[in-house]
Amino acid sequence: MKLFRIAAVCLPAALCLSASVAAAxxxxxxxxxxxxxxxxxxxxxxxxxxxxxxxxxxxxxxxxxxxxxxxxxxxxxxxxxxxxxxxxxxxxxxxxxxxxxxxxxxxxxxxxxxxxxxxxxxxxxxxxxxxxxxxxxxxxxxxxxxxxxSDAQVGAQVASYAASALKLKTVGVIDDRTAFGQGIAAEFSRQAKAAGMQIAGQEFTTDKASDFAAILTRLKAKKVDAIFFGGYAPQAAPMARQMKALGMNARLLGGDTLCSPEMAKLGGDAVGANVLCAQAGAVLxxxxxxxxxxxxxxxxxxxxxxxxxxxxxxxxxxxxxxxxxxxxxxxxxxxxxxxxxxxxxxxxxxxxxxxxxxxxxxxxxxxxxxxxxxxxxx
CATH class of the missing domain: 3.40.50.2300 (Response regulator)
Incomplete structure (x- = not known):
């Protein structure tokens, strides 16, 4: 009998709760x-x-x-x-x-x-x-x-800074063959030429690569003042390390994908004032x-x-x-x-x-x- 009474009391409460949830x-x-x-x-x-x-x-x-x-x-x-x-x-x-x-x-x-x-x-x-x-x-x-x-704005900013603030004359360009890498490298090259810089060499890699010794050696032989890399930090960081190992004094330039703590984390002491990048947006x-x-x-x-x-x-x-x-x-x-x-x-x-x-x-x-x-x- 007590069980019946408990059920009878609880059932309307359950219905009320269900109705409340349904209404919400x-x-x-x-x-x-x-x-x-x-x-x-x-x-x-x-x-x-x-x-x-x-x-x-x-x-x-x-x-x-x-x-x-x-x-x-x-x-x-x-x-x-x-x-x-x-x-x-x-x-x-x-x-x-x-x-x-x-x-x-x-x-x-x-x-x-x-x-x-x-x-x-x-x-x-x-x-x-x-x-x-x-x-x-x-x-x-x-x-x-x-x-x-867009790449047009970011690439133009890097080229402008390289020409006006850094006074660079000769640059090499590397891109990773992705839509991003190719796009920003092309915009940088276009704007760099317009600013009076010489593109001494154009090299290519992939977004999975880790060994850049061959292409860096070719650019070193051309005595470039800087290398612009159209690609991402996981490739740019080892690139910076290999530039240092080759004794290259050239700067490494890039877009927003290099403007990440991951760049410094992966690049260690090879990433410092030698690396410059442009990021869309104001300083947070x-x-x-x-x-x-x-x-x-x-x-x-x-x-x-x-x-x-x-x-x-x-x-x-x-x-x-x-x-x-x-x-x-x-x-x-x-x-x-x-x-x-x-x-x-x-x-x-x-x-x-x-x-x-x-x-x-x-x-x-x-x-x-x-x-x-x-x-x-x-």
Missing amino acids: AAEEQVVKIGLSGPLSGANAFAGKDNENGVRLAVDELNARSLKVAGKRLRFELLSEDDQGDPKAGVNVAQKFADAGVRFVLGPYNSGVALPAARVYNDAGIMMSTVGTNPKITESGYKLVFRTVA EKQQAGPAFQARYQARFKRQPDVYAAAFYDQTMFIASAMGASNSLDPSVVAAAMRTISYPGVVGSYSYDANGNLKASTVTMYTFKNGALVALSK
Whole structure:
């Protein structure tokens, strides 16, 4: 008899709880945010850093209880490893489409972003990439955004600094045959020639190579003042070591992919004032909201942010802001809003042109001192 009475008392309470949960669910809208990046392999450090930037934004957005069309938004992060490989990146894009993801941060690599952009756009998914190859935003896709400066801007900044500040006359160029490496090397070469520098040699490698002795020896024989490398830190760091071993006094120049603590970690004492790189964006710690972002990131992930964590964080926040401004979760509506409004991010202000490029973007030159990045100019 007691068992019957307990059941009779508990059953209405269970029904009430179930009804309460159902009502809460009806008032909540899940927004799936995808992250496509190299979460394994040599560039996994960058992919994880980008993921952390998005995760921090998602955590903070969920704490704010944002509403669109009367429903509270709950952001959910889905991360996929595209391995920095174009085929894997396309597979990730299709997987996100099948999972109902409407907004994707990434890919990190230009070579992945180029083929993936079409899949995302055709599926009605917004793609926000740090891929710097100019071709990414030249296809007319209305759902594709580049959240940083392009190779044209970064390559031009390195060439300008090399000519005007460093007074270099003769440079060699090496690229890793990736879409990113080829793109930024071509832009540097074009701008270097325009600035009066001579391209003494053009060499090629791969994004898997570790031995650069032969090509460095050829460039050494041409007595170059500097080598511009279009590629990533996992190759640039051993390249710096081998330049030192060969007794080369030439500087090593590069784009944003060299502006990483990973460069100093892998290169050791071969990476110092001899290495210069250009990174899209202002100096994070000098921005009004920069130190606070760094502190939150450190507290959450027990490490300092790398190159693009802040850009991934900012773009995630901008997307949420555009959802509120447009009162919509439709990527095409949100994308249109992002082309008409601006967003004050932690690393700069964001506003986009019709092609999904930033209307204005700061590019900062860096070098290394005691294993840490030091800003030179912007």
